[in-house]
Amino acid sequence: MKVFDQKGQIRIIESFLAIAVVFSAMLVSFTFPTSPDFSKQSSLSNLGTQVLTELDNDGTLGSLILRQNWTSLTTALDILLPMGVSFNLTVFDQAWKTVNSAIIQNSNLLGPEVISIQYVCATRSQTVELFVVRLQLAWTG
Amino acid sequence: MDRIRGDAGEKMRQKKNSGQILLIAAFIMASLLLSAQLYILEVGRSSGEAETDSLDGFMLNVKQGSTHVVVGSLANISNGGSDSILDLNLQEWKSFIGTQYLYGKSVLNYTLHESAPYSSGIWLYWGASGIGASSVYANFTHEVSGLREEIEQSYFTNITTSLMISSTNHMLNETAREVNVSIHVLNEAVPALAKQVTVYYRVSNSSFIPNESNDFRLQSYGNGTYSASFIAAFPTANVEVSTHVIDLRGISVLANVTSIEV
Numbered sequence: 001m002k003v004f005d006q007k008g009q010i011r012i013i014e015s016f017l018a019i020a021v022v023f024s025a026m027l028v029s030f031t032f033p034t035s036p037d038f039s040k041q042s043s044l045s046n047l048g049t050q051v052l053t054e055l056d057n058d059g060t061l062g063s064l065i066l067r068q069n070w071t072s073l074t075t076a077l078d079i080l081l082p083m084g085v086s087f088n089l090t091v092f093d094q095a096w097k098t099v100n101s102a103i104i105q106n107s108n109l110l111g112p113e114v115i116s117i118q119y120v121c122a123t124r125s126q127t128v129e130l131f132v133v134r135l136q137l138a139w140t141g
Numbered sequence: 142m143d144r145i146r147g148d149a150g151e152k153m154r155q156k157k158n159s160g161q162i163l164l165i166a167a168f169i170m171a172s173l174l175l176s177a178q179l180y181i182l183e184v185g186r187s188s189g190e191a192e193t194d195s196l197d198g199f200m201l202n203v204k205q206g207s208t209h210v211v212v213g214s215l216a217n218i219s220n221g222g223s224d225s226i227l228d229l230n231l232q233e234w235k236s237f238i239g240t241q242y243l244y245g246k247s248v249l250n251y252t253l254h255e256s257a258p259y260s261s262g263i264w265l266y267w268g269a270s271g272i273g274a275s276s277v278y279a280n281f282t283h284e285v286s287g288l289r290e291e292i293e294q295s296y297f298t299n300i301t302t303s304l305m306i307s308s309t310n311h312m313l314n315e316t317a318r319e320v321n322v323s324i325h326v327l328n329e330a331v332p333a334l335a336k337q338v339t340v341y342y343r344v345s346n347s348s349f350i351p352n353e354s355n356d357f358r359l360q361s362y363g364n365g366t367y368s369a370s371f372i373a374a375f376p377t378a379n380v381e382v383s384t385h386v387i388d389l390r391g392i393s394v395l396a397n398v399t400s401i402e403v
Contacts, residue, residue: 014164015163017164017167018166019167021164021167022167022174025171025172028175029174029177053201053202056206117195118241120202120203120237121209122209123213124213125216126213126217126222126391128209128230128233130233132241
């Protein structure tokens with residue numbers, strides 16, 4: 001009679017163990033890092049490329065960099081980018097030295113997923129100068 | 142009796158193992174659950190879209206940059222710079238582009254147009270027939286090999302600032318004449334605005350710029366058309382006029398014409 005009782009307890013323990021195994025697997029799978037939303041990132045990347053291409057279309061981007069007019073560059077990006085997108089732009093020369101003396105951004109990049117776009121810029125000036133523009137974007141909403 | 146006892150023993154053994162089977166099944170279920178989750182994560186991660194997007198953007202970026210390099214070079218050459226500046230600038234651009242694509246290999250090649258009227262990709266025609274042109278023609282081939290795909294893009298860049306002028310004059314008295322000049326500025330055959338328009342007239346092999354004392358007036362019609370008028374003394378009926386224009390891109394062009402007496 002006692003042996004049967006113990007068998008029952010063991011079975012209960014085994015059942016609990018089985019439930020624990022399945023439950024812990026479920027817990028682990030729920031706490032897995034969620035896959036970043038690539039469609040959202042891709043649209044942000046396209047948006048950034050479009051904005052830089054538009055700004056560079058008639059050589060404005062190169063001209064603003066040459067004149068070191070960082071305020072106008074910030075304003076231009078503010079106008080071209082939709083609301084709810086935060087940006088940070090850095091200009092490098094060919095030796096990867098930072099060119100912009102002031103911070104070019106509208107707010108801190110607070111979004112969970114920040115994307116970075118690299119854009120090569122040639123000026124239309126008589127002495128052609130080459131720069132690399134790095135634009136970081138994030139949805140703030 | 143023995144058979145009955147044997148069947149009972151078998152059933153007991155099965156009952157004894159059922160807990161272990163339950164555990165094994167639980168482990169299998171857990172591993173299936175975890176591997177399915179991992180698979181979903183990996184599939185999401187291996188999206189090739191980002192690379193394709195960045196490749197398209199980079200190709201467009203380089204094409205636009207090539208145009209800027211050509212424009213800048215033409216601005217330099219047309220303002221008195223050396224013809225070799227075009228090749229030097231394009232060489233620099235080519236090597237710069239070779240190091241800028243983060244997802245693979247980027248090779249930009251160019252050739253300068255050699256067919257008449259171009260020589261080493263450059264054509265400067267500042268003639269006496271009322272027409273002037275400053276032009277550069279270059280062909281580009283850009284190959285990009287990414288992780289998943291390869292793209293080759295061929296294009297040409299032809300930047301031309303042209304100027305067309307015509308002039309009439311009429312005698313005011315024995316020596317003074319009123320001269321009118323009509324000026325048309327074009328960028329790639331499309332009317333374009335100028336940053337600077339300077340009119341000259343020639344008397345006894347010397348060039349003069351008309352000013353207020355000549356009652357000089359320059360009017361812009363806002364569509365690339367300008368008209369200028371001035372009064373000057375000319376010893377003969379032969380009135381030669383020149384116009385020097387710098388367009389908004391900084392490209393310089395000159396045209397000369399003999400004014401027609403009306």
